[in-house]
Amino acid sequence: MDAEQLRALRAVADAGTFDAAATALHVTPSAVSQRIKALERQTGQVLVQRTRPCKVTDAGQVLLSAARRFAEIESDVALALDRISAAPLRVAVNADSLATWFTAVLAEAARWRDTDLRLLVEDEQLTHRLLTSGEVIAAVTTATRAAAGCRSTRLGAMRYLPVASPALWDGGPLPGEQLAAMPAVCFDEKDHITEDFLAGLGSPAPERRHLVPSPHAYLTAVEAGLGWGMVPARMAAEPLRAGSLMRVHPGHVDVTLYWQCWALHTPRLERLTELVLRSARELDAPTP
Missing domain, CATH: 1.10.10.10 (Winged helix-like DNA-binding domain superfamily/Winged helix DNA-binding domain)
Structure with missing residues (x-):
């Protein structure tokens, strides 16, 4: 060939x-x-x-x-060789990362004149499939084991908090069974963070689920009282301070993320990897 x-x-x-x-x-x-x-x-x-x-x-x-x-x-x-053509760097990233810490990657990549990015948005538990299939050269993923021919680096943990609008609930923390009985807002059918949180409390999955597949629209839906939801701590910080959201339980879910990319030490991939690792440092920093 x-x-x-x-x-x-x-x-x-x-x-x-x-x-x-x-x-x-x-x-x-x-x-x-x-x-x-x-x-x-x-x-x-x-x-x-x-x-x-x-x-x-x-x-x-x-x-x-x-x-x-x-x-x-x-x-x-x-x-x-000073030729001008360049293949785009195809990267799989989960929506919550793209809406939070990954924005720093975009800001710096905007100054690159030799690279186009192609971002594919997928659930963090599934992004590694795009890597192993060869559809992307790098991925933000929860997969702990490096795919064949790839290298893996821990990025940090995204913390999710169970929150709701005071319009939905203005009392104190709720036990798991009461949370399960309340309407919940989930990202899409592949989003299991709410179920995982309730399972950790020994409670069943929510009886009712609304699906809002956009991080910012998701936050808006929770603030509007559509249901309670698991919101990234950094996205929830300001609404919690402002009182438009409140914690419905003191617990949380930490989702550990990894950067997996092909084991190629090419200049553009190395530059992207260094930028992603630097931008992800905020993940393990104290939540504001």
């Missing part, structure tokens, strides 16, 4: 069709098809299902991961 074939596989996976991949590569759809077929002959496997959109098979995912690694290396070599 050669570089052109790997580029074709990556283009089909990203674009979804042979025609769109051909446009991205500035070649004909026939050329893309021939390169994919050549890879399939060499591997003896079907790598791409010819559906609309195209779907990469399990065997194709193995080669796709290699293709993305090759693109990263190729891009950094190009930069070293």
Whole structure:
């Protein structure tokens, strides 16, 4: 297999069709098809299902991961040779991180002239899947074990507090069974922090759940009295001081996060890793 074939596989996976991949590569759809077929002959496997959109098979995912690694290396070599083209850095990050400490990463990355970021938002318990599939080169994740071919560094712990609007509850701390009987606000179907908190109290999952899949809208929903929720401590600090939120239980949930990235010591990935680790220092700092 050669570089052109790997580029074709990556283009089909990203674009979804042979025609769109051909446009991205500035070649004909026939050329893309021939390169994919050549890879399939060499591997003896079907790598791409010819559906609309195209779907990469399990065997194709193995080669796709290699293709993305090759693109990263190729891009950094190009930069070293003063060429202007650069592959975007694809990173998976959970929504709460993106709305809080990860904003410092964005602020500094705004000054980079040689790198485009592609952020994929996913639950922190699932971001590592995007890493192992080769869809991203780095991820903020709760996975403690480094994925194959990757390195892992602890970032710190995000603390979540059980809070509610005084409009919903203005009494003292509630026992778990009463919390379970009250409506709760969750991020989405993959969000289990509320259930985990109640389970730690020996209580069942909430009887009613509202789903609000946006960190800032989530906070607004809890402040509005839609239900109680588990809010990141740093997002809850000011509303707690202002009295628009109150603690409904003295407990909390700490979610430990890790930075996993491919074991490539390329300049752009190293720079991003250093920035992420520096920005995450606030996670273990005392909550304001």
